[in-house]
Amino acid sequence: MKFVDEYRDPAAARYLLEQIHKLCDAPQRIMEICGGHTHSIVRSGMEQVLPEAIKFVHGPGCPVCVTPIAKIDQAIALARRPRTIIATYGDMVRVPGSSSSLLQEKAKGAHVKIVYSSLDAVRLAVENPDSEVVFFAVGFETTIPANGFSVIRAKQLGLTNFSMLSNHVLVPPVIRAVLDDPGVRIDAFLGPGHVSTIVGSQDYEFIPREYHRPVVISGFEPNDILESLFMILKQRREGRCEVEVQYSRAVTKYGNPRAQDVVKEVFSPVEQEWRGIGAIAESGLSLRKELRAFDAYYKFHDWMPLPRPEEPCECICGEITRGVKEPRECASFGTGCTPERPLGACMVSSEGTCAAYYRYQHVTIQTGGARD
Amino acid sequence: MNRQRLARSRPLAIEDLPDVVQIAQGSGGKLTHQLIETLFVPLFDNPYLKALGDQAILDPSTERMALSTDAFVVKPYIFPGGNIGDLAVNGTVNDLLMGGATPAYLTASFILEEGLPTKELVFIVESMAIAAKKAGVQIVAGDTKVVERGAADGLYITTTGVGFVPKGLQWSPAQIRAGDAVIVSGTVGDHGASVLAHRFGIDFESQIQSDTACLRDVVMAVRDLPGIRCMRDPTRGGLATTVQELSQASGLNLRIRETSMAIQEDVRGICEVLGLDALYLASEGKLVAVVAPEEADECLRIMRTVQESKDAAVIGEVTDDIPGFASLETYIGAVRVLDLLSLEQLPRIC
């Protein structure tokens, strides 16, 4: 696969690892913001072959993990509404709300459709004129333009049976919230590559400027990540602290202005609740007032459940997501909270920190060819 | 009256069947008989079935008998590279073969959904007949039920197979030893990938063909090698699940290498697009063999002479590092545990 295989070359990986080992002379806690990076790191077993001094802190960049329970409950309430089809991405159907999930509702007879594209949700509305199609749309900057475009398209088509339950979140405000935490222990950031194709590298300049942490915007193949780590270490060694782009084949300084225009046309900033973290000002986007006809929250306000208290358990997801604590420090980890029955956000997604730890808790693998 | 007329007219043929499957065809009455006599008996063509008894009475054997059963519910039931019919034959035949058995007889049970186009049913039954012939088995007994429209997804087929295991052959995970080689007979994940897009109702164009195939020739070619410890076909749950099961059953560690495994380009493509892991996608015409190290090369050489395993490769070794767990050596040189999936894979965007 072009532009993928070139970044999985074992020999190049070995070279980069050697360079990283040479450069790494002090402990480094590096937050990879994006869940896609977490996935790649876990899948490749990268932490095993890196110097012990490098520690990844898995950040809040997974929409599954950060969507509040109240929002899931809203989607479930709408799924129970007669003649309603919930269209959503596969990631969301298993996420537990306070008492059910969309997949469980589907088993009970609700119409829940997994879509690949936001425009597939619009097409469902065209094909099912007697049903209301609610597009349960989640995402970060990468997905927001595509999701927003579905509303533009629905409006062009004059659809009255299409609406969006929106949970759109933004990276810079949550990074600020992470960095403003007095307990924060993060030395550098692996910047989210695909978010940056939209917003450009300029969006992260506040991190070195105001918080004095380097950022390297990275691609998603393991060699991309290794090269980015190398670039972070090099910045440290050379006493630099700036935003650099490793993923230069797709990321420019100013991103994709057309996509940014779509976002402005459809959404406006709001205070947003982050599961496990709390409310952050202007960290979310909801549909603009003039598009409320497409906003499922307003369109079906009578169906919306009263919000229940968040995270009733002794879960410490918030601290884990901010990199302050580790999963094993949580009383529920592996007992009350497992991938099959997750309590907290970090166990929900397969790339959540707790889920990743859980998979490996019973095994410690010897590395570097050690034998007894 | 009717019976008389029927008896006198020409024998019924497939063309005389109604266009779509009807409830009455499962009632045990005249239409059921008509279906059996025009479709199953001529196509499966063997004396056991022709007797139309309540049972098939089989000849005795001095060898140990292997018995296996499997229900097939694939969606869509006709997919690129195959259909539920050849899958149902190959699946059960392969399960017999994985124990070293020579497959001999099958039974087939059909649950048909009212409204299933007869043309498709005929096509599927024809595929079963071809697959059975190729596998060297006879379909000696069967059953047909029809359920109301909406109560099934077209059709479901359950096949049960009988085979015979030669004296002295004792393939089992308990035979696996540290140092053994892990061989896979070709690319993995093809079948799972071929039905993915359909399964999720996602609109993709791809040429991915299911690899549904009978493994008889492969197994027969290498069965006499004493170094073969055991075989298993990586169907549901894919290669990762199979090596994990073998690790658990043997109390050892099957360690496979990311760089040694063959996954077809478009199978990888659809996995990248949907965010799935090909190691957990089913193959329906591949096997994993654990072989004593001194015979691995010979086993591989022979396998490569057989069409169904021409791309066979050693993909890993057995170690005693992490007893009871399979592991994957990634191409950056790390080793991670290959766990069983706790949940079904779904397409994802993140």
Add this chain to the structure above:
Amino acid sequence: MCLAVPAEVLDIDGSTALVDMAGVKRRICIDLLDEVHPGDYVLVHVGFALQIIDAQEAQETLELLRACFQEDLHAAAAPSTE
């Protein structure tokens, strides 16, 4: 948040393009981009082209890495012969 794959643009029809993602074809929306041409590689996310992949930049950075890596191999090979 970020599953996006590189895809080759095969054919353009108004605001959609037929793309090839390692053998898997699908029509995707190209309205988020100013200009796309057949033969371009784009990053595809949820059925939309997000960005054109800069093939020249990709090649240059890869070559840069390969050059360092070759140099290093030679450097490593030299002292090992002593």
